[in-house]
Amino acid sequence: MTDIATLKSSVTVCMFDQYGTVVDMQGGLSEAAAEFLRAKGWAGDPNSFVTWWRRTHFENSMIDALLQREHMAYREIGELSVRQVMDRAGIAHTKDEVRRLVAAIERLRCFPEVPEALGRLQxxxxxxxxxxxxxxxxxxxxPYHGIPFDAVISVAEANAFKPHRATYEMAARKLGVALDRVLFVANHEFDCVGAKAAGMATVFIDRRRRPFARWPYQPDLIVSSMTELADLMA
Known part of the structure; x- marks a missing residue:
């Protein structure tokens, strides 16, 4: 773990993953999927459905990144993955239904503590x-998360998905800041590992109480919530 005073003196930008870190992806998508799945007569757990969806999406996005061909859109990966999960679960579906489910990602709300905590950090x-x-x-x-970020950057500009090194380097260039002046904050271990390996300081938001694997790229801080991060850094 890095000394807090050292982080405060070196960091000028706090950079956040959005899906699952700023906004509640699991909860929001489970809520969106529940009504759809009930109407389909599927008796399974919507939360489990969304977990399958997200894991499949991550796997497919990593396949796309490793192919090193033209970058596939996040929405397209999402639709591919939702169809794959519904096929496995035996849920009949149309293209429009798949599109509507994936579009729910655009309407996700913040975790409750996030607006106040980010306001202090800002x-x-x-x-x-x-x-x-x-x-x-x-x-x-x-309009749904309502956070006035100074910049919102898509990995599409780097032609790769995180945790490819090019994504973090591109974001730092766009902000005109050195990698080691950025504190990258994520709820996902892979994102913290990627950012740290690229040269950023990192914070792991351990909302799910999961041990961080023994990577050589360990986070500088591990906190339980964005409030704890603001208490330490703001």
């Missing part, structure tokens, strides 16, 4: 988002 640091989401999806999300 008195000291520039705040930015670096997201795997498509630029138009991130733009449509702004």
């Amino acid at each position: 008195t000291r640091f520039k705040l930015a988002v670096l997201s795997n989401g498509d630029p138009d999806m991130l733009e449509r999300a702004k």
Whole structure:
């Protein structure tokens, strides 16, 4: 763990993952999926359905990144993954139904403590988002999360998904800041590992109380919520 005073003196930008860190992706998508799944007569747990969806999406996005071909849109990966999960679960579906489910990502709300905590952090640091989401999806999300970020950056500009090193380097360049002046904040271990390996300081928001694997790229801070991060840094 890095000394708090050292982080405060070196960091000028707090950069956040959006889906699952700023906004409640699991809860919001489970709520959106529940009505749809009931109407389909599927007796399973909507939360489990969304977990399958998100894991499949992550796997497919990593396949796309490793192919090193033209970057596939986040929305397209999402629709591919939802169809894949519904096929596995035996749920009949149309293209429009798949599109509507994936579009729910654009309407996700913040975790309850996030607006106040980020408001405190913004008195000291520039705040930015670096997201795997498509630029138009991130733009449509702004009225729903309501956070006045100084910059919202899509990995589409780097032609790769996080945790590819190019995504973090591109975001730092856009902000005109050195990598080691950025504190990257995520609820996802893979994102913290990627940002740290690229040269950023990192914070792991451990909302799910999961141990961080013994990577050589450990987070500088592990906190239980965004409120705890603001208490330490703001």
